[in-house]
Amino acid sequence: MAISPEARAAFLAAVGAAGVRDDEDTRQRYGTDALLRGHPADLVVVPSTVDQIAAITRVCRQFHIPLVVRGAGTGYTGGAVPVRGGVVLSMERFTRILEIDEVNQLAIVEPNVLTGDLQTAVEARGLFYPPDPASLAISAIGGNVAECAGGPRAVKYGTTRRYVLALQAVLPTGEIIRTGSKAVKNVVGYDLTQLLIGSEGTLAILTEITLRLLPKPAAVSTITATFADVAGAVGGVTALLAARVLPSTIELIDGGSLRAVERYLGRTVAPKSAGAMLVIEVDGVPGAVADEAALVTVACRAAGAIAVDAASDSAERDRLWEARRSLSYALRAAAPRKINHDVSVPRGHVPALFALLARLERDHDLWIPSFGHAGDGNIHVNFMVDPADAAQMTRAAAAADELFRGVVALEGSISGEHGIGFSKAQYLSLELSPDVIALMQRVKAAFDPSGILNPGKIWIDG
Ligand SMILES: Cc1cc2nc3c(=O)[nH]c(=O)nc-3n(C[C@H](O)[C@H](O)[C@H](O)COP(=O)(O)OP(=O)(O)OC[C@H]3O[C@@H](n4cnc5c(N)ncnc54)[C@H](O)[C@@H]3O)c2cc1C
Incomplete structure (x- = not known):
């Protein structure tokens, strides 16, 4: 949508010339996030006071201009993307x-x-x-x-x-x-x-x-347990929970993700025979941490781990976390496109979720490396696709639909972390009833009667 000269003048009056940008490069840059599916902003405003933000909202309301707030732009569901055009309000000056x-x-x-x-x-x-x-x-x-x-x-x-x-x-x-x-x-x-x-x-x-x-916890112990396959690692998670330990972290990385991150970092992360790995941390007071680490080791060995190792120092711990935090980038480098779904199930259903993923890989002939927070049931499921392969994209869409229906049937959620944005809006009604969506829309109208703030997100509203 075009910003009229009157509206532009009002934004300039609200934030000053240094806070208003509409060159092509800026409009494109502020039009995407980590989803990498964008829409250019018509104007980017960069306020430095709360009063300026209030003034911007009044201008948008007066001229019926969509207004989209942008933090650091790392969202995975297009939340900060101005899908209807309009103004992107960048919070980049609020860093204290x-x-x-x-x-x-x-x-x-x-x-x-x-x-x-x-x-x-x-x-x-x-x-x-x-x-x-x-x-x-x-x-x-x-x-x-x-x-x-x-x-x-x-x-x-x-x-x-x-x-x-x-x-x-x-x-x-x-x-x-x-x-x-x-x-x-x-x-x-x-x-x-x-x-x-x-x-x-x-x-x-x-x-x-x-x-x-x-x-701050006084002590932390980081343990890795490698398993022959994902089913073994999922069994390890179940064993840990049954042992009544409460680790601060139980991360599961499947074999495909392990190999991708090893290629990406150019170093070994797990033994070659590992089909899956758990990264487990316990934290607290030193004596309790030592006891809990021992319980973790026993539980993982009893569940059939090939190897259980404790990080010997903070450098080794940092290297492990570097590998875990690089997974998204590593998978992004492993195929023309990675479609990331952050589904979540009650943790007792994590084995059923991984069984569903294995079936989707088989039935739809797709590579679906998965990793994530096995301890709380929130798994990052990555469909690795090539947008140039239309048949594969069709299979991925069908598999996504089955995945979301599957997690709802498992009493879970279609998003545990990344939100709905615009990329998952079409699936909202799989999880929420029409009455609940209508109630949420009435809440939205109470806050935003003119519907200017981030339109086109969460639900498809025409
Ligand atoms: C490599 C990678 C790893 C990630 N790992 C995780 C992870 O482990 N867990 C996780 O939860 N997410 C993860 N994410 C997703 C993303 O980092 C999070 O969603 C994060 O919270 C987004 O913060 P941001 O500042 O980048 O927000 P943005 O992308 O700028 O915005 C996200 C949403 O928040 C709104 N927003 C931003 N600032 C404000 C504000 N001041 N007022 C009102 N609304 C605002 C925007 O309008 C938008 O709807 C990952 C992303 C990447 C790229």
Whole structure:
């Protein structure tokens, strides 16, 4: 859509010339995210104050212009893509850690602080921010809150949702609101903080985030267990849970993903005979960590692991995590296109999910390497395809449909971390009933009566 000269002048008045960009390169760059399916922005605005953001919303409302908030642009479902054109509002100037409060164990941050930078800053003070998406070096806290990001540590510590105490946000109507408080306990009125978490930039623009922190665990032990095949590793996960240990991480990497990451990094990650690997971490006080690590080792051996090894020092641990965090990039390099589905099932159904994946590979003649958070049932399923092969793309679409129906039948969810964005909107009704979707749309209308904020996301609304 074209931005009229009057609207452009209003944006310039709101943020100044340095905050308005519409050259071709910028419009394209701010039109995509990690999904790599974009639509150029018509105009990019880069505010530096909350009042400027409120002014931008008023201009968009006045001229009926779609407004899309962009954090670091690492989303996997096109959440920050302006599918209907309009204005992309980049939060790139909101990068300050405003406060780390050691007494109350909380941090107050602007939304575009990188997750990894926050972790480093609080750990230097003996504190701990557990959510650890694999994108932590490149994704921002605001985007993490808007998507309710998770990561390997969710099995013990939960996802971003558990750590957000309070928010400041600008509504698409221009009001600046505050939700929640610094208090850990707060049951006053509807919990709008939790409603905004995971709302994918469709309800409000987050401008300040208060995060709960924990004391940094004094000890961590990292253990790898390799198995002949995925079924063996899934058996290892079941054995661990049955042993009543609560690791901070139980990551499963299948054989195809292991070989891809070895090619990508140019080094060995697991023995050649390994058809699957578990990366397990336990953390806490040193004595308890040693006891739990011993229980993990016994459980994995009893489940038939070929080898169980503990990382001997922090350098070895870092190398293991480098391999785990490189998986997305490694698979991206292994085929012309990787279609990533982050499905989630109750953890008791993880074996059934992997059985479903094996059947989909066979029935649809596809390579579907998979890895992820086996401890909480959230598995990254990757359809490796070549867009030039129309028959293969048709088979992949049919397999995706079966996958989503399968996880819903297993009482799971079509997205455990990445949200719906626009890329999964067509599948929403597999999981949510028409009544629930209609209720969500009424909530959306209460926040955004003009429908300007991130249209075309979560559901297909014509
Ligand atoms: C290599 C790689 C690994 C990844 N690993 C994980 C993982 O382990 N776990 C996981 O959960 N995700 C993962 N992701 C996905 C992605 O990093 C997360 O979804 C992340 O939370 C997005 O943050 P962002 O700042 O990049 O947000 P963006 O992509 O910029 O935006 C995502 C959504 O949030 C909205 N948004 C952003 N900022 C704000 C704000 N201030 N106010 C309101 N709405 C806002 C946008 O409108 C959009 O809808 C991975 C991505 C990559 C590329």
